[in-house]
Amino acid sequence: MYPEYMMESIKKVEQTRPHRLELAKKLGKQVFPRMGEQERADILADYHPDYKDDALRELRIGPNKNDKIINEVVDVMESYPRDYPETFDLNKVDIETDVLIIGAGSAGLSAAIEASETDAEILLITKLRLGDSNSMMAQGGIQAADQTDDDPVLHYLDVMGGGHFDNKPELVDALVMDAAPSIKWLEELGVMFDKNEDGSMMVKSGGGTCRNRMHSTRDYTGAGICRVLRDEVYNRPDKIKYIEYTAATELILDDKGQCAGAIIYHLESKQYSVVKAKTVIIATGGFGRLHVRGFETTNHYGATADGLVIGYRAGAKLMFMDSVQYHPTGAVFPEQIVGFLCTEKVRGLGAQPVNKDGELFVYPLEPRDIEASAFIRVCENNLGVTTPSGLKGIWLDSPLIEELSGEGTIEKNLPAMLRQYKRFDIDIRKYPMLVFPTLHYQNGGLEIDANAETTIPGLYVAGEASGGIHGRNRLMGNSQLDIIVFGRRAGRNAASKVKTGIQLGKLSLKHVTDYIKEVEELGIDKKQIAPIILPDYIPDHVKAKQLSSEFQGTLF
Amino acid sequence: MDVKHEMIKVYISGELFHVPEGSTIIMALEYAGFQLKKGIGCREGYCGACATVYREKGDYKLKGGLACQTVVTDGMAIAMIPFVPAEKPIYDLNDLTPDVGTFTQLFPSVFRCVSCNTCTKSCPQDIEVMDYVQALIRGDIAKAADLSFDCIRCGLCALRCPAEIVQYNAGILARRLYGKYLSKNSSELDARLKELDEGKFVKEIEELKKMPDDKLSKKYYSREIKIS
Ligand SMILES: Cc1cc2nc3c(=O)[nH]c(=O)nc-3n(C[C@H](O)[C@H](O)[C@H](O)COP(=O)(O)OP(=O)(O)OC[C@H]3O[C@@H](n4cnc5c(N)ncnc54)[C@H](O)[C@@H]3O)c2cc1C
Ligand code: SF4
Ligand code: SF4
Ligand code: FES
Numbered sequence: 001m002y003p004e005y006m007m008e009s010i011k012k013v014e015q016t017r018p019h020r021l022e023l024a025k026k027l028g029k030q031v032f033p034r035m036g037e038q039e040r041a042d043i044l045a046d047y048h049p050d051y052k053d054d055a056l057r058e059l060r061i062g063p064n065k066n067d068k069i070i071n072e073v074v075d076v077m078e079s080y081p082r083d084y085p086e087t088f089d090l091n092k093v094d095i096e097t098d099v100l101i102i103g104a105g106s107a108g109l110s111a112a113i114e115a116s117e118t119d120a121e122i123l124l125i126t127k128l129r130l131g132d133s134n135s136m137m138a139q140g141g142i143q144a145a146d147q148t149d150d151d152p153v154l155h156y157l158d159v160m161g162g163g164h165f166d167n168k169p170e171l172v173d174a175l176v177m178d179a180a181p182s183i184k185w186l187e188e189l190g191v192m193f194d195k196n197e198d199g200s201m202m203v204k205s206g207g208g209t210c211r212n213r214m215h216s217t218r219d220y221t222g223a224g225i226c227r228v229l230r231d232e233v234y235n236r237p238d239k240i241k242y243i244e245y246t247a248a249t250e251l252i253l254d255d256k257g258q259c260a261g262a263i264i265y266h267l268e269s270k271q272y273s274v275v276k277a278k279t280v281i282i283a284t285g286g287f288g289r290l291h292v293r294g295f296e297t298t299n300h301y302g303a304t305a306d307g308l309v310i311g312y313r314a315g316a317k318l319m320f321m322d323s324v325q326y327h328p329t330g331a332v333f334p335e336q337i338v339g340f341l342c343t344e345k346v347r348g349l350g351a352q353p354v355n356k357d358g359e360l361f362v363y364p365l366e367p368r369d370i371e372a373s374a375f376i377r378v379c380e381n382n383l384g385v386t387t388p389s390g391l392k393g394i395w396l397d398s399p400l401i402e403e404l405s406g407e408g409t410i411e412k413n414l415p416a417m418l419r420q421y422k423r424f425d426i427d428i429r430k431y432p433m434l435v436f437p438t439l440h441y442q443n444g445g446l447e448i449d450a451n452a453e454t455t456i457p458g459l460y461v462a463g464e465a466s467g468g469i470h471g472r473n474r475l476m477g478n479s480q481l482d483i484i485v486f487g488r489r490a491g492r493n494a495a496s497k498v499k500t501g502i503q504l505g506k507l508s509l510k511h512v513t514d515y516i517k518e519v520e521e522l523g524i525d526k527k528q529i530a531p532i533i534l535p536d537y538i539p540d541h542v543k544a545k546q547l548s549s550e551f552q553g554t555l556f
Numbered sequence: 557m558d559v560k561h562e563m564i565k566v567y568i569s570g571e572l573f574h575v576p577e578g579s580t581i582i583m584a585l586e587y588a589g590f591q592l593k594k595g596i597g598c599r600e601g602y603c604g605a606c607a608t609v610y611r612e613k614g615d616y617k618l619k620g621g622l623a624c625q626t627v628v629t630d631g632m633a634i635a636m637i638p639f640v641p642a643e644k645p646i647y648d649l650n651d652l653t654p655d656v657g658t659f660t661q662l663f664p665s666v667f668r669c670v671s672c673n674t675c676t677k678s679c680p681q682d683i684e685v686m687d688y689v690q691a692l693i694r695g696d697i698a699k700a701a702d703l704s705f706d707c708i709r710c711g712l713c714a715l716r717c718p719a720e721i722v723q724y725n726a727g728i729l730a731r732r733l734y735g736k737y738l739s740k741n742s743s744e745l746d747a748r749l750k751e752l753d754e755g756k757f758v759k760e761i762e763e764l765k766k767m768p769d770d771k772l773s774k775k776y777y778s779r780e781i782k783i784s
Contacts, residue, residue, distance in 0.1 A: 028783075028784060029783065037777060128597050128605065129597065131603065132597030132603045132605050133597075133598075133603075136597070136603045137598050145748070146742070147744055151748075151757060152752075152761065153761060154779065156761055156764055158776075160776065161773070161776035165769045169765040170765070173761050173765060176761070177761065180745060181752065183745060189732070189736070190649055190731065190733065190734070190735040191735050192705075193735070193739070195740065195742065199740025200742050200743070200744055201744070205784065210781045210783065211783060218705060220705070220706065223602060227728060228728070228732055228735070231729075267593045298600070300600075301592075301597060301598070335578060336578065336579075336580050336627060340600050341600070416601075416602070416706070419681070419706075420600075420601060420625075423601075423625050534591065534592075537586040538590075
């Protein structure tokens with residue numbers, strides 16, 4: 001429950017609620033004016049964490065040398081490998097396959113299913129279990145322009161505008177045009193989309209959308225999709241082999257510069273294997289666990305940017321790694337759920353963000369970077385609420401949802417949220433939620449083309465690990481869409497490329513040897529290694545006694 | 557976080573550790589020096605990787621829960637269960653029908669349910685597990701799909717079931733059957749697919765792709781907004 005002094009502030013929220021309810025009844029979502037172009041630019045410049053002077057620094061190595069990117073990403077890029085190329089005998093291949101897929105969120109799983117429609121041999125490896133991923137955690141929804149008053153052209157505009165027009169047009173084209181077919185594909189696999197009696201889709205709006213376009217499976221949208229894809233993979237044992245608790249730690253190229261496999265590391269037995277593959281798909285997801293600028297994160301335990309690191313070392317280019325998506329509404333109270341996501345759907349259903357005095361201060365559904373900046377501004381101006389552990393937040397007035405749409409609306413539409421808070425004794429039907437922006441999504445990633453291929457022949461990237469689709473800011477529901485669209489494209493293309501009869505030359509890790517030389521020249525501390533694989537939350541005083549812990553901030 | 561916490565005792569796989577009060581089981585393990593590689597995934601109650609059994613001080617009951625969602629109490633004894641070696645039948649959804657026959661064939665164990673309700677009591681998602689198993693026995697796929705919806709596949713129900721039923725695997729089959737066969741088609745979706753097949757929108761999108769940013773931006777800011 002909320003402590004006394006926070007209840008004081010909640011009383012003020014309750015006092016302004018009737019008035020705000022009237023407003024909402026009259027004006028719908030338009031309870032506060034939307035920001036114009038200039039206002040948006042100003043608030044970003046003044047309050048968004050990416051725009052702080054010290055947020056970025058120059059990368060001194062690799063294909064994006066001299067680009068200014070996020071500090072924490074520079075750190076992992078300017079790192080030594082976990083193990084040195086000399087350690088591996090590439091003449092002894094442990095596993096051979098046609099298509100190697102790294103990572104088993106919905107992007108990797110879709111790729112595997114689609115690739116298995118051909119007769120290619122497929123190996124899927126993942127460092128947790130199949131489906132333990134950001135994909136499983138999405139609550140809000142997946143976009144697709146399939147309504148009569150909507151179309152892919154409007155969707156295209158929304159994606160570009162949300163991304164500040166930096167997006168790669170060919171990727172946005174693929175995204176919006178493949179959207180409806182992707183929904184159909186998922187439904188054929190047995191995903192239970194929320195529907196009305198007559199079979200029409202229940203669709204909601206989301207930040208930055210001009211139509212109601214958000215499809216959902218209650219507030220378990222990510223799970224509603226991901227667990228079906230996983231079940232389908234389980235059902236194709238003859239076609240898709242998989243290995244869990246195993247991380248890719250380096251890509252292997254051949255002497256002609258084609259992607260030719262990966263070094264994989266079995267976490268429990270601490271053994272490495274050499275995998276030779278004709279094509280490779282990186283589907284390793286995002287980087288929330290790098291805790292950029294000390295932010296808490298919504299991301300799963302394995303979101304450590306591994307795919308970026310190994311792809312970059314092999315020569316693939318990064319795109320838009322100067323921007324981070326902070327989700328406006330991360331929990332800041334109670335302490336056990338700090339950083340957890342309060343889905344955008346909460347605002348979609350009518351909950352309003354208000355300050356400690358219960359006052360509205362922003363249109364509830366601005367694009368995420370704008371909305372997050374508005375929350376930060378309120379807190380920096382001391383109009384937020386401070387928690388007992390010193391975190392700041394603003395109220396998301398969830399009880400308003402039931403006043404607007406009737407009792408039971410929360411239980412029906414937000415069961416996961418309701419349960420999450422109930423576990424820690426807060427009933428969000430009666431009390432608002434205290435929120436602050438939380439590190440949510442990696443906007444950029446490894447650059448791909450519309451085939452999901454990189455500039456390295458045979459190397460594909462799909463999902464959050466890829467860059468270009470969303471420019472510098474993704475809209476809600478477009479990531480769940482992109483992992484399906486580009487997961488499938490990657491799977492299909494990687495498998496059909498195998499069919500063209502790829503001839504691999506001699507396997508090589510020379511790119512890693514060369515990379516190490518450059519890292520050495522920078523005088524980087526030998527303890528700085530990547531990929532991180534899993535983060536380390538052991539407290540320092542305990543760590544100090546763990547003498548065998550060789551590496552800082554990573555798995556030992 | 558700099559709040560001062562009282563330290564409490566917990567027994568992790570039988571070994572005593574002192575950890576801060578208010579920690580979840582995952583936080584307690586990490587505080588104790590474990591770097592988890594198994595039994596952990598999302599850390600937020602969505603993936604079911606962190607099934608754990610525990611017993612609290614003075615209680616004779618063995619309880620189950622999610623390590624990322626359960627707060628430790630003083631004297632708690634904890635054992636994580638990172639993997640449940642449960643049976644999973646292989647099927648091709650395209651060959652199945654959404655009826656009781658499918659379950660007789662693929663999940664004969666379901667029909668052995670003795671209605672003991674142990675599964676429901678052990679579910680950390682508060683799902684009426686027994687009720688969805690019973691719905692399957694009646695051939696009510698829609699009901700089973702609905703009731704099992706929030707399942708995160710933690711495995712705790714199957715671990716305790718005296719009839720050796722793997723409830724969650726039956727649950728996902730019910731949901732997939734519902735999604736594919738029982739839910740009505742969306743006519744709007746089908747109409748859109750047809751339009752896409754006919755190449756509608758291609759020209760307009762191609763134009764937008766070539767449009768300079770300032771023009772595109774104007775178009776964006778002046779688009780009509782119709783949301784509810
Ligand atoms: C809490 C939350 C809510 C969200 N809500 C929404 C939403 O409502 N709508 C929306 O569109 N988007 C949402 N998103 C974003 C979206 O879910 C993700 O961007 C998307 O699922 C990413 O999918 P992916 O398959 O690319 O990566 P992931 O699903 O993260 O999968 C990556 C997989 O790769 C594995 N892996 C990583 N490194 C390695 C390695 N070195 N070797 C082997 N395996 C590795 C990981 O363990 C994981 O299994 C949300 C994200 C979060 C975290
Ligand atoms: S139904 Fe079983 S597997 Fe699913 S969440 Fe409940 S206990 Fe876990
Ligand atoms: S535990 Fe097993 S036997 Fe008991 S009610 Fe649940 S499914 Fe039936
Ligand atoms: S770690 Fe995913 S449910 Fe606990």
